Amino acid sequence: MSEKTRVAVLGASGRMGATTCAAVESAEDLELAARVGRGDDVTTSVRESGVQVAVDFSVPDATEANVHALIDAGVHAVVGTTGWTAASRGRVAEHLAEANAGREQPLGVLIAPNFGLSAVLVMRFAAQAARYFESAEIVELHHPDKVDAPSGTARHTAAAIAAARADAGLGPMPDATASGHDARGADVDGVRVHAVRLRGLVAHEEVLLGNPGEQLVIRQDSFDRVSFMPGVLLAVRRVPSRPGLTVGLEHVLDLG
Numbered sequence: 001m002s003e004k005t006r007v008a009v010l011g012a013s014g015r016m017g018a019t020t021c022a023a024v025e026s027a028e029d030l031e032l033a034a035r036v037g038r039g040d041d042v043t044t045s046v047r048e049s050g051v052q053v054a055v056d057f058s059v060p061d062a063t064e065a066n067v068h069a070l071i072d073a074g075v076h077a078v079v080g081t082t083g084w085t086a087a088s089r090g091r092v093a094e095h096l097a098e099a100n101a102g103r104e105q106p107l108g109v110l111i112a113p114n115f116g117l118s119a120v121l122v123m124r125f126a127a128q129a130a131r132y133f134e135s136a137e138i139v140e141l142h143h144p145d146k147v148d149a150p151s152g153t154a155r156h157t158a159a160a161i162a163a164a165r166a167d168a169g170l171g172p173m174p175d176a177t178a179s180g181h182d183a184r185g186a187d188v189d190g191v192r193v194h195a196v197r198l199r200g201l202v203a204h205e206e207v208l209l210g211n212p213g214e215q216l217v218i219r220q221d222s223f224d225r226v227s228f229m230p231g232v233l234l235a236v237r238r239v240p241s242r243p244g245l246t247v248g249l250e251h252v253l254d255l256g
């Protein structure tokens with residue numbers, strides 16, 4: 001039998017980190033080699049335990065520094081933490097290019113705004129549908145302990161809708177609002193995003209697309225954090241064979 005891949009989890013005591021630790025421990029081909037939390041030195045933790053792949057579910061303020069530390073330590077990274085921007089992703093891509101020059105086994109970093117299959121499909125279907133509708137808005141609904149809004153998934157969905165609209169030559173959406181702009185949600189790339197925080201929820205997203213006389217609603221619900229685990233484990237298994245930066249789980253799923 002081939003050797004198990006040694007995995008570290010960053011943010012190990014958090015909601016997603018704890019669920020990921022349990023999923024790694026249950027996987028026959030993976031070994032949980034390190035649990036890393038706030039205040040731990042990432043480089044030392046992963047080096048001392050011979051980690052090959054690290055999963056980051058920490059906090060938006062820490063995730064970029066964690067990923068740079070993992071690259072410096074020669075460890076592949078799977079990242080689910082939110083807070084990434086084009087600029088921070090660009091810095092990681094640059095760091096990877098430098099680190100991989102001359103490396104026999106180049107490093108990979110996979111950042112996914114959402115590891116749930118239903119959410120990945122909502123993003124895909126919304127991008128496919130966007131060109132056919134005058135209006136598109138997003139409602140994301142989460143547990144009230146979430147620190148960031150709008151969600152990373154909603155931001156990614158809005159960017160995909162905006163790109164599809166631009167490709168199709170669509171202009172701004174119709175909106176006669178003259179007062180009360182605060183009630184219209186956040187503007188993400190020209191798409192309105194509404195964030196609900198409600199006790200009892202986990203993670204949910206609805207994309208509303210409208211035309212004269214018709215509406216399309218695309219919705220997904222993550223009722224439990226186990227919904228993210230097949231995607232996380234797939235990413236852990238695939239990232240060593242994807243050198244450089246990959247953004248989005250869709251790239252390792254066979255979505256056609």
Ligand SMILES: NC(=O)C1=CN([C@@H]2O[C@H](COP(=O)(O)OP(=O)(O)OC[C@H]3O[C@@H](n4cnc5c(N)ncnc54)[C@H](O)[C@@H]3O)[C@@H](O)[C@H]2O)C=CC1
Pocket residue numbers: 010011012013014015016017036037038039057058059060062066079080081082083112113114115116152228
């Ligand atoms: N991509 C995806 O599929 C998903 C992404 N998320 C994202 O994952 C992140 C974590 O979410 P939760 O687990 O709900 O949050 P949480 O608050 O329960 O856990 C975060 C953990 O990170 C720890 N932490 C803080 N600073 C750290 C550092 N510098 N290094 C390592 N750990 C550190 C905290 O002490 C805490 O234990 C959020 O950004 C959330 O939006 C959440 C669910 C799914």
Ligand SMILES: O=C(O)C1=N[C@H](C(=O)O)C[C@H](O)C1
Pocket residue numbers: 082113114142146147150151152153154202203204
């Ligand atoms: O904080 C969460 O819970 C989630 N965060 C991610 C996001 O912001 O999109 C993914 C999922 O929505 C759960």
